Amino acid sequence: MSVEKVAGGADAILEQLECFTSGLDDGLLTAPSETVGGTIGMHMRHTLDHYRAALTTPASEPIDYDHRERGGTVESCCNDALSEIATLRSMITGLDKATLAQPVTARVMVASDGETADLESSRARELFFAMHHAIHHNATIKAIAVELGIDCEDCFGKAPSTINFEPAKA
Numbered sequence: 001m002s003v004e005k006v007a008g009g010a011d012a013i014l015e016q017l018e019c020f021t022s023g024l025d026d027g028l029l030t031a032p033s034e035t036v037g038g039t040i041g042m043h044m045r046h047t048l049d050h051y052r053a054a055l056t057t058p059a060s061e062p063i064d065y066d067h068r069e070r071g072g073t074v075e076s077c078c079n080d081a082l083s084e085i086a087t088l089r090s091m092i093t094g095l096d097k098a099t100l101a102q103p104v105t106a107r108v109m110v111a112s113d114g115e116t117a118d119l120e121s122s123r124a125r126e127l128f129f130a131m132h133h134a135i136h137h138n139a140t141i142k143a144i145a146v147e148l149g150i151d152c153e154d155c156f157g158k159a160p161s162t163i164n165f166e167p168a169k170a
Helices: 004-022 026-030 040-056 078-093 097-101 123-147 160-165
Strands: 103-109 116-122
Touching (some): 004 078, 004 123, 097 123, 103 123, 116 123
8 A cells, every 4th residue: 555645635736726726816805705705715725724733743642623713814815825835845845654553543533413423444444535525615616716707726626536538638
């Protein structure tokens, strides 16, 4: 099993988000969607929160994606969003095989009354979760971008399995 490939994939999704964000201004980051809901910045911050939790929660504590800070300047300031992306990409680059294989616990909310369950996992598996979660939010970001008249790369917001499945374009 090659856990390092997970780090490469997670970094690639952040790189896509970085490229997309570098073409925006703060007004586009905060423009509300009339059809999808939220803003590009809100979905981006949510994505980055998940990466941060997966990367920085100590192994002795459960990774809890449901209890995290919300808001902040990442969702309203392109420079702050790009800075957070760069920080997370740097963290991913610094991961070694032992850290990726490290056992961790993921705490998941299983009911709206706040009931949780703790699941055994690994740092790599949680990083993969953050990556997979990001792809779906990138698809939502893309839908908002299209609504706002912003061009996006075709692969932005698509899972690697979807891209792999699609026929090659001539």
